[in-house]
Amino acid sequence: MKIVIVGAGQAAASMAARLRARGHAGGIVVIGAEPVAPYQRPPLSKAYLLGQMGLDRLELRSSGWWRDQGIMLRPGETATALDPAQRFILTDKGKIGYDVLALTTGAQARRLPAAMGGDLPGVHVIRTLADVDALAPQMRAGRRLIVIGGGYIGLEAAAVARRLDLSVTLIEAAPRILGRVAAPETADMIRALHRAHGVDILEGTGISHITGTGRADGVALNDGRELPADLIVVGIGVLPDTALAQAAGLAVENGIATDALGRTSDPAIWAAGDCASLPWQGGRLRLESVGNAIDMAEAVADNILGANTPYQPRPWFWSDQFDAKLQIAGLGTGHDRIITRPGEGRHGGSVWYFRQGRLLAVDALNDARAYMIGKRLIEAGRSPDPDAIVAAADLRTLLA
Template sequence: MHIVILGAGQAATSMAARLRTKGHTGPITVVGAESVAPYQRPPLSKAYLLGEMGLDRLVLRGDSWWADHGVDLRLSETVTSIDRDNKTVTTTHGQIAYDTLALTLGATPRRLPASLGGSLPGVYTIRDLADVQAMASVIRPGMNMIVIGGGYIGLEGAAVARKLGLDVTLLESAPRILGRVAAPQTADMIRDLHRAHGTVIREGVQIARITGTDRATGVELADGSRLPADIIVTGIGITPETALAKAADLTIQNGIATNEYGVTSDPAIWAAGDCASFPWQGARHRLESVGNAIDMAEAVADNILGANKPYLAKPWFWSDQFDAKLQIAGLCTGYDQIVTRPGDAAHGGSVWYYRDSKLIAVDALNDARAYMIGKRLIESGKSPDPDLIPTTPDLKALL
């Protein structure tokens, strides 16, 4: 059985490795558009941009691993179409026949429209190695940077820029940062952290356009005011990469729709990672995280080989900003009660989310113990009395 994996990131690497570990001896082909072997993305905008980590430490597997495990890694090759009837994919280098196809295509960053200046030189996104290398080649201490977007991507970019000595203003159009992904209490902790490090955060501001003709020179706000900038970074979210799947007439629902085993609407095609949505806990979810890319890819690999086990997600996330680490367990969607617990660090503490008296998520800033206890409680289905969260001296007692 020839298994072809489209996309060469974390999910593809995890899937290929799992297939070999579980005993698949047939050919495996991994096709990626980038010119470098699969690498970690989270450190790009942090340790790599700061010069603390080189490309040699970013790569997920050394060059010899692919050859030693008989995986045909095809780089700088873009897939243009999928022929489901003939079970072939067409690439810029020709055609590849498959018995089983896996889509681990990831996601692409949202960009400001060209009509608003989003395509001007000097406007950057943070998603892949080329993005970060392009930005690293121009940033210098003392520059003015404007970050558009107050989600985790924008906040992490702002933190690194401050550490590199840039003057940073972050603009968020919603009433507060992290509006879609975290409670106000978590946003308050992160905002305080940034302001303590000199980041200017402006919330509830609308952007009219990016100024400049040959190059971005700043941002004009809806009220007519202008903010000068030497460099502009947009962190306004990502969208699942579904174009190939849609053109092949696969079902699309907030990503490439799969069933609980990772199979798409075509039984010969599977999907995993940022591009895939799946049923879980009575709803359809798509998780954008390294943890999900690994776990779902491995589950799909097992099922390709006949395990026939539903993928049961265990969501966890993290965000490094300055010298602080925010760790997140669970999904806070639909919470109706919040409990906070102070931490020992100057910038720290935890936020506990409940829905219908059930613990569903925990945000922990510089509080690894709260994160680990919360994660274990959520995964075991235990929900301590909310009143005990701030008053229990040792959180381990809640287990």
């Protein structure tokens, strides 16, 4: 059985490794549009952008590992079309047949429209190695950076820029930062952290367009103000890369739609990672995280080989900003109560999400113990009394 994996990121690397570990002796081909082997994305906006980590440390597997495993890695090759009926992939370099196909195409950074100046030189996004290689030389001390978007990528970019001694203004159109992904209490902690490090945060502030002729030189706001800038980072989220699947007629719903096993609407085609959406509590869920990319890819690999085991996501995330680490377990969507606990340091603490008495998620800033205990409770399906969380002298008693 020949298995072809399209997309060469974390999910692809995890799936290929799992297939071999589970005894698949047939052919495995991994096709990736980027001209490099699969690498870690999280350090791009942090250690790699700071110059603290080189490409050799970003790579998920050495070139020797792919060769030793008998996996054909084809970087720098773009899949252009998929024919499910004839079971082949067309690429810019030829035609590849398959018995089983796995789509791990990931996601692409959202960009501002060209009409708003989103394509001007000096406007950057952070998603790929090439994106960061283009941005890094521009991050020089004393320059003025405007970050558009108050999600994790924008906040991480702002933190790196301040560490490199740039002047930083972050603009968020929504009423507050982290509006889609975290409670106001978590946003309050992160906002205080950034302001303590000199980031100017403008919330509830829309942009009209990026200014400049030939090159970006600032941002015009909806209220008429214009802010000068030497460079701009746009961090307004990502879009699942579904173009190949959609053109081939596969079901797409907030990502490539799969069943609980990871199979798409075509029984010979599977999907995993940022590009895939799966059934979840009566709707569909798409997770953008390293943890899900690894876990779902491994579950799909097992199911390709006949395990027939539904994938049960266990969401966890993290974000490094300045000297602080935000760790998140679970999904707080639909919560009706928030409990907070102070941390030991100046910038730290934990936020606990509940719905009808059930613990849904925990955000922990510089509080590894709260994160680990919250994660264990959520994965065990246990929900301590919210008041007990506040009153506990030692959170470990919640596990008793």
